[in-house]
Amino acid sequence: MIYLLEDTINGILMGSIYGLTALGLTVIFGVLKVINFAHGSLLMVAMYVTYWTVQMSGIHPYLSLVVVVPVMFVFGYYLQDIVIKPIFKAEKEVREPITVIIVTTGVWYILDNLTLLIFGPQYRNLQDNALRGKMFVLGDMLISVPKFWGFVTALVTAGLLYWFLQRTRIGRAIRATSLDREASSLMGISPYKVYNLAFGIGTATAGVAAVTLIPFYNVFPTVGVLFDIKGFIIVVLGGLGSIGGALLGGIIIGLIESVGPQFMAATWTEAIVYALFLVFLFLKPSGLFGVKYDW
Amino acid sequence: MSFLQVNGIDVRYGDVQVIFELSLRVEEGEVVSIIGGNGAGKSTLLKTLSGLLEPSTGEILFEGRPIHGSPPEVIVERGIIHVPEGRRLFSLMSVRDNLIVGAYNSRADKAREETLEEVYRLFPRLRERESQMAMTLSGGEQQMVAIARGLMAKPKLLMLDEPSLGLAPILIKMIFDTVRTIAQQGTTVLLVEQDVKHSLGLSDRGYVLEHGRIVLEGPARDLLNDPHIKTAYLGM
Numbered sequence: 001m002i003y004l005l006e007d008t009i010n011g012i013l014m015g016s017i018y019g020l021t022a023l024g025l026t027v028i029f030g031v032l033k034v035i036n037f038a039h040g041s042l043l044m045v046a047m048y049v050t051y052w053t054v055q056m057s058g059i060h061p062y063l064s065l066v067v068v069v070p071v072m073f074v075f076g077y078y079l080q081d082i083v084i085k086p087i088f089k090a091e092k093e094v095r096e097p098i099t100v101i102i103v104t105t106g107v108w109y110i111l112d113n114l115t116l117l118i119f120g121p122q123y124r125n126l127q128d129n130a131l132r133g134k135m136f137v138l139g140d141m142l143i144s145v146p147k148f149w150g151f152v153t154a155l156v157t158a159g160l161l162y163w164f165l166q167r168t169r170i171g172r173a174i175r176a177t178s179l180d181r182e183a184s185s186l187m188g189i190s191p192y193k194v195y196n197l198a199f200g201i202g203t204a205t206a207g208v209a210a211v212t213l214i215p216f217y218n219v220f221p222t223v224g225v226l227f228d229i230k231g232f233i234i235v236v237l238g239g240l241g242s243i244g245g246a247l248l249g250g251i252i253i254g255l256i257e258s259v260g261p262q263f264m265a266a267t268w269t270e271a272i273v274y275a276l277f278l279v280f281l282f283l284k285p286s287g288l289f290g291v292k293y294d295w
Numbered sequence: 296m297s298f299l300q301v302n303g304i305d306v307r308y309g310d311v312q313v314i315f316e317l318s319l320r321v322e323e324g325e326v327v328s329i330i331g332g333n334g335a336g337k338s339t340l341l342k343t344l345s346g347l348l349e350p351s352t353g354e355i356l357f358e359g360r361p362i363h364g365s366p367p368e369v370i371v372e373r374g375i376i377h378v379p380e381g382r383r384l385f386s387l388m389s390v391r392d393n394l395i396v397g398a399y400n401s402r403a404d405k406a407r408e409e410t411l412e413e414v415y416r417l418f419p420r421l422r423e424r425e426s427q428m429a430m431t432l433s434g435g436e437q438q439m440v441a442i443a444r445g446l447m448a449k450p451k452l453l454m455l456d457e458p459s460l461g462l463a464p465i466l467i468k469m470i471f472d473t474v475r476t477i478a479q480q481g482t483t484v485l486l487v488e489q490d491v492k493h494s495l496g497l498s499d500r501g502y503v504l505e506h507g508r509i510v511l512e513g514p515a516r517d518l519l520n521d522p523h524i525k526t527a528y529l530g531m
Contacts, residue, residue, distance in 0.1 A: 169395075169404065176385045176396045183383035186345060187448065188371030188400035 006141040007258045013147035015254020019247035020154035021209040021227045022234040023161065024202030030241030031178045031198035032088075034100045038079075038107035039231055040224025042203050045111055046072050046210035047219045051124055054214065060130050061215045062149065068207040076203025081196045083107060088195065095181075108224075115221040123218040131215035150212035154247060157208050161201070162243050174198055178241065233277045239290025248288060252276070296359045298323040298483060299344075299375075299452055304353030304363070306336075306343050306507075313339045314507040316353070321452065326474075326484045328494040328515065330528065331504035337487045338380050340504070341456050344485075345377035346370040357452070371400050374451030380460065380487075382441040386430035390421055393429050393440055397447030406449065414443045417473065435466035442473065446482075453477065454485045459493065471497060491528040495519050503528075 025039045036042075049071055053064040084103055091097035126132065134145035165171040176184040177194040185191055209227075217223075230253060237252055238245025253273055260269035280287065297320035306314035314336045321327045331337050342348045344355060346367035355363040362370050367377075385393050394414060398407040415422040418439045424432060429440055438458055445453055455474065459467040471493045478484050478497070488494035495501050495515040503511035503524065511523065518524055525531045 169399070172388070172392055172396050173399055175388060175392075179385045179387055180383055182347065183379060183385065184396070185347070185367040186371065186377050186379060186383075187396050187444070188368045189396075190366065190368045 002140050004259065004262060006143070007262060008255065009141070009143055010147065011255040011258030012251050013144065013151040013254070014258060015251035016154040016247060017147065017150040017209065017212050017250070018227070018230055018234060018253050019238075019250025020150070020157060020212060021206065022231040022238075022246045022250055023154075023158060023209070023243065024205040025231045026235045026238070026241055026243065026246045027161070027205065028198055028202040029235065031174055032100070032195055033096045033178075034104070035232070036199075036202070037101060037104040037228070038111065039202070039206065040226070040228030041108045041111040042072070042076065042079075042224070043206040043210055043227050044115065044219075044221065044224035045075065046203075046207040047214060047217075047223060048115065048119065049207070050210045050214045051126065051219045054126055054129065061126065061211060062153075064214075065208065065211050068211055069204050072207030072210075073200040073204040076206075077196045077200030079107065079203070080199035081192075084199070085192055085195065088192070108228075112221050112224065119221065121221060123220045125218045126214060129215050133216075144216065146212070146215040149215075153208060153212050154250075157205060158243050158247050161205065164201075165243075170197060233273060236277060236285075236287055237280055239287030242287065242289035245287055245289035296356070297321060298325075298358065299485070300356040301344070302354045302356070304343065304350035304355065306339055306348055306350050308339075308348075312507065314343070314350075317504075317507070317509055318353075319502055319509065319512070321483060321485055323483055324481065325500065326478045326486065326498045328498040328501040329485070329487045329504055330489070330491045330494060330501060330518075330524075332489065332528075335504045336507040337504055338456055339507075341377055341379075341454050341485075341487055344370075344454060345375060347377075368400075371448060372402065374402070374449070375454065376445045376448045376450035376452070377454045378441050378445040378456060378458065380456040382437045384429040384437055384440055384444070386428070388429060389426050390429055390432070390440055391425040393444055394421070394425075394447050397444035398449070400448055403447060403449040407447070410447050410449060414446050417446070417476065418443050435462055435469070438462060438466070438470055439473075442470070442477075446477065450482055452483045452485060454487070456487045457489060458486075459488065459490045467493065491524065492519070 021043055025036060028036045046068055050064050050068050053067045054061050084100060087100050087103050091099055131146040136143040136145060165175055173189045174194055177189060177191050181191050234249035234253055235246055238249030256272050257269050260272060299321040301317060301319045303316045303318050304314060305312060329337055343350055346365055350363050354361055357373055357375060394411060398404055398410060420436060421439055421443055458470050474484060475497045486494050495518055498515040501515045501518045502509050
């Protein structure tokens with residue numbers, strides 16, 4: 001029984017980090033209306049940035065946020081501005097241009113293989129960082145310290161993002177563009193600038209996720225793929241475009257992965273995750289918090 | 296030089312030409328109506344003026360400077376505000392947020408809170424509903440939000456595309472009364488309408504658009520008495 005509780009807690013903690021990795025995906029989809037297949041790769045890039053920042057400076061992993069978040073924001077902003085925007089302009093009449101999805105897939109392959117070329121295939125991790133392997137002892141339970149801080153960070157990031165979108169001038173412009181591109185341009189909002197910002201913000205949240213992962217996770221060129229697929233499932237469960245939905249979707253996946261093995265072989269949990277994904281697609285394709293839009 | 300001057304524009308969607316060598320002018324402080332049936336090119340004309348479409352030939356001058364070829368956000372910044380057909384509210388945002396987004400351009404943003412007060416004075420109903428989602432409002436209230444959102448942008452020229460569309464007669468009267476109030480407060484208004492009687496009733500001048508061409512123009516009072524308009528648009 002105590003193990004079940006321990007697994008539940010650890011599942012929620014890890015799940016919230018999954019949610020954090022998917023947050024950027026849901027923001028970018030909400031605004032640009034395209035699935036960003038490069039999102040896992042952006043997370044991977046952020047993990048390398050975090051890894052080298054911490055490795056070279058020796059600071060506490062969480063302090064690297066002040067480097068990683070702005071670097072990733074700029075990276076995402078200009079990735080959209082230079083690589084993706086021209087495709088959007090060429091397909092101006094299409095609301096959900098499929099070619100953009102193909103371009104993001106190309107970005108995924110290029111980033112993964114460039115990383116492989118530069119850093120090689122080996123796994124890297126921060127051996128002696130302040131958080132590695134640390135546990136809270138709660139009675140008979142062991143709770144991972146880095147995952148706990150990841151959980152806190154995920155909640156804070158989601159809260160800040162929500163506040164930003166609800167309460168600031170730019171946030172309102174982003175929401176307006178996601179609801180009606182043409183009407184928002186009649187308000188004087190440049191959709192392409194909003195796309196750049198949304199992509200930058202989405203990439204910056206991947207940077208936050210990378211910082212929470214680095215204390216206990218390996219870095220390697222294809223690490224993004226693992227989170228990519230989870231990310232897609234999470235945003236479908238939670239509802240594309242919903243911030244709270246991304247967190248909740250992540251927690252659901254985290255719970256299945258950590259509580260599941262108590263009752264069955266661990267390989268089954270993966271099957272359950274995908275089965276749940278299919279069930280949602282059949283029964284509630286808009287997800288838990290998704291809104292059925294009537295464009 | 297007129298406030299807004301359109302000189303011989305052609306507008307097309309791909310191969311289909313919708314507007315043919317159209318010229319018109321709007322003077323500062325005027326209310327000008329553009330009337331015409333479905334498919335005459337009225338909405339296309341407004342979309343071209345607001346920069347959503349680009350004319351293939353001809354020029355559009357606002358306060359003496361060209362605006363054709365500029366993107367919508369630049370034209371908004373210059374002071375031409377287009378309230379689109381079908382209201383196009385941000386359905387999942389509150390009424391208040393819809394209005395605030397209206398004041399996005401840098402000129403309007405500075406005076407946002409005062410403009411919001413003015414707009415609420417003009418539409419007291421919207422103050423009551425300010426935290427409601429726009430999609431939950433009635434058609435008439437939604438049209439109020441659409442016009443109010445346009446006013447939030449501090450327009451020099453306000454272009455309204457069929458504000459009476461789909462509304463009950465009593466609301467139509469209310470909307471036109473509001474347009475009159477806005478004009479009396481000094482905003483130049485370009486009104487596109489199918490409701491010929493009401494729109495010409497409050498306009499200084501009018502243009503009749505048929506099949507993408509201006510077929511008739513003149514002072515609104517003369518147009519109301521014109522035999523062609525009487526038979527074609529007023530059913531008399």
